Amino acid sequence: GAVVSQHxxxxxxxxxxxxxxxxxxxxxxxxxxxxxxxxxxxxLMLMATSNEGSKATxxxxxxxxxxxxxxxxxxxxxxxxxxxxxEDSSFYICSARVGRTGPHQPQHFGDxxxxxxx
Amino acid sequence: ILxxxxxxxxxxVQEGDSTNFTCSFPSSNFYxxxxxxxxxxxxxxxxxxxxxxxxEKKKGRISATLNTKEGYSYLYIKGSQPEDSxxxxxxxxxxxxxxxxxxxxxxxxxx
Numbered sequence: 001g002a003v004v005s006q007h008x009x010x011x012x013x014x015x016x017x018x019x020x021x022x023x024x025x026x027x028x029x030x031x032x033x034x035x036x037x038x039x040x041x042x043x044l045m046l047m048a049t050s051n052e053g054s055k056a057t058x059x060x061x062x063x064x065x066x067x068x069x070x071x072x073x074x075x076x077x078x079x080x081x082x083x084x085x086x087e088d089s090s091f092y093i094c095s096a097r098v099g100r101t102g103p104h105q106p107q108h109f110g111d112x113x114x115x116x117x118x
Numbered sequence: 119i120l121x122x123x124x125x126x127x128x129x130x131v132q133e134g135d136s137t138n139f140t141c142s143f144p145s146s147n148f149y150x151x152x153x154x155x156x157x158x159x160x161x162x163x164x165x166x167x168x169x170x171x172x173x174e175k176k177k178g179r180i181s182a183t184l185n186t187k188e189g190y191s192y193l194y195i196k197g198s199q200p201e202d203s204x205x206x207x208x209x210x211x212x213x214x215x216x217x218x219x220x221x222x223x224x225x226x227x228x229x
Contacts, residue, residue, distance in 0.1 A: 006161075014136075030226075041221075042178065042221070043122075043219040043220060043221050044207070044209075044219040045219075046216055046217065049216075057214075076120045080130070093161075093162075095162075102215070103149060103150055103211045103215040103216075104149070104150045104167055104169050104211070105167060106152060106154075106164030106167050107152075107164065107217070108161075108164065109161040109162045109163075111159075111160065111163070112160055
């Protein structure tokens with residue numbers, strides 16, 4: 001149980017392209033989803049918390065106009081990297097918590113998306 | 119300690135060895151401590167979430183302890199197997215409920 005599907009798993013595209021990444025909870029409803037970014041040899045860094053039916057909460061230093069998050073249903077959140085540039089190349093991974101559980105409950109992760117901007 | 123720190127960074131053991139790693143974190147405003155196992159090409163898998171000082175949790179051959187007063191958690195693997203090879207991540211939740219992640223301990227178990 002508690003399976004999260006994320007795709008695409010890898011994207012290679014030209015600078016200036018917008019890229020959409022989907023994160024779906026397959027067998028549970030997720031009121032809250034999280035988007036992380038990981039640069040090489042660094043830890044997972046929270047970019048934003050996505051709440052179903054409301055605006056995402058972005059972490060300091062993350063541009064909300066650059067990284068658009070939509071959480072329109074209890075099973076789907078999307079992250080769109082708008083007008084991507086080489087410095088946006090990174091590993092992006094989403095996670096979700098079951099229902100309305102709190103931070104004392106585990107997060108369930110997708111497989112991640114490796115984004116490479118040429 | 120301002121960040122979550124894990125040690126060692128990497129570890130190579132022989133099949134059958136028991137091993138343990140450390141996660142150190144800020145003890146103030148502590149809420150929860152998470153452990154995850156992340157195998158290559160797979161998604162991170164939750165192992166434990168601990169909230170109380172003195173908590174001990176066990177899942178098969180893997181167990182974890184928590185000391186919130188001094189800010190550390192140990193993860194133990196008894197009788198390591200090649201399938202235990204993975205990166206083990208810990209993450210600390212504070213009063214703001216967000217998780218701060220360590221860099222992980224990369225474990226390689228040689229058959």
